[in-house]
Amino acid sequence: MVYKRRMNKKLPKKNPAMNESAANLLPAANLLPTGFQDVLPPIAAAEAKTIARLMHRMELWGYEQVKPPLLEFARGESGTPARQMFQMPDPESGQMMGIRTDMTPQVARMAALRLKAKPRPLRLSYSGQVLRVKGAGLYAERQLAQAGAELIGEADIAADAEIIRLAIEALCEAGLQEICADFSIPQLQRILIAGAGEELPDLIEKKDVVGIRRLARGETGEMLVALIAAAGDAEETFRKVKTIALPEEARACFRQLEALMKLLREAAIPCVLTIDPLERKGFEYHTGIAFSFFARGSTEELARGGRYTLAGTGGDEDAVGFSIDVNALQRALSPAQHRDRVYVPLGEDAERLRAQDTVAVQGLAEVKDAEAEAKRLHCTHLWQGGKLVQVAG
Secondary structure (H helix, E strand, O other), X not given: OOOEXXXXXXXXXXXXXXXXXXXXXXXXXXXXXXXOOEOOOOHHHHHHHHHHHHHHHHHXXXXXXXXXXXXXXXXXXXXXXXXXXXXXXXXXXXXXXXXXXXXXXXXXXXXXXOOOOOOOOEEEEEEEEEEEEEEEOOOOEEEEEEEEEEEEOOOOHHHHHHHHHHHHHHHHHHOOOOEEEEEEOOHHHHXXXXXXXXXXXXXXXXXXXXHHHHHOOHHHHHHHHHHHHOOEEHHHHHHHHOOOOOOHHHHHHHHHHHHHHHHHHHOOOOEEEEEOOOOOOOOOOOOOOEEEEEEXXXXXXXXXXXXXXXXXXXXXXXXXXXEEEHHHHHHHOOOOOOOOEEEEOOOOOOHHHHOOOOEEEEOOOOOOOHHHHHHHOOOOEEEEOOEEEEOOO
């Protein structure tokens, strides 16, 4: 994705008619903060269209859109460290406010409080911007466009299947053609290494087989190593897991995952299915199956989700959802292209073209050379004598 990182070094001359407060809005520095970018044409338009496609697909599945505020009183967001949240005091109340780092906790709050009386299962969708103190990954972005959906109040595995199918359809609607869904069972670590401290989970995350065998001796160590080795194609993973001596609680988790895979295959989803049983990073608050989505040719995680518990509804509710990183999705899609633009000289009817869904740039003054003016304004065509004329060069 191409972004403009630098502002124009030369500030415009001050307009005498500009009042002092307006003049103070001009940028005082030439660089944006690290992790923030200006999104320019045609990328900005492409991103807006992608979000519209995602939200349209969710609407067709019966997911009603909500719009939570950018700021809320600071509280511990599930799965998000407080250090990742921009915080500031509220001049009105004196309480600390936080800018959202993820919209899922906000949607969960709305479901638990504002929408508590609505019939379940409750289907909600959302889109918006989120901010994080520290960026992650290759691009280290701190402002992200996010879109997603939550299905609240249904414990059956069919709800997981619906959310996953919706996520895949939404990504396809956006323009992806080859998608991989990678599944994990975050609670496996709780089941297999309860009370082991922080070092062993770190070794599991790094897939450090030597370190795992050193720290988790005997059957536990070999079981963890075997589960790491079982990661890969879903069918192959299930075959390998059947040979591992797992406790019944862990075995039940795999039976549930296998049932989910069966539902997805019956739906003939256009997606490669893989399993990384012990993956847990970023899924700390999930209580059931979790999943991530990737695209062929891209190493970035495009979307993630899973099952979690929604508290505060007069008895905990089951919920499952996903969120899409629209920035990463845009990078995985084909480069955005400028639409054809038609220059319409002053006095000609631009509305006739706009009625046909054509981009028409109306001239605001008489010009000697209409074609040269069209070229200067980056128009691909000129409206001349009631016909479209392609602009040379």
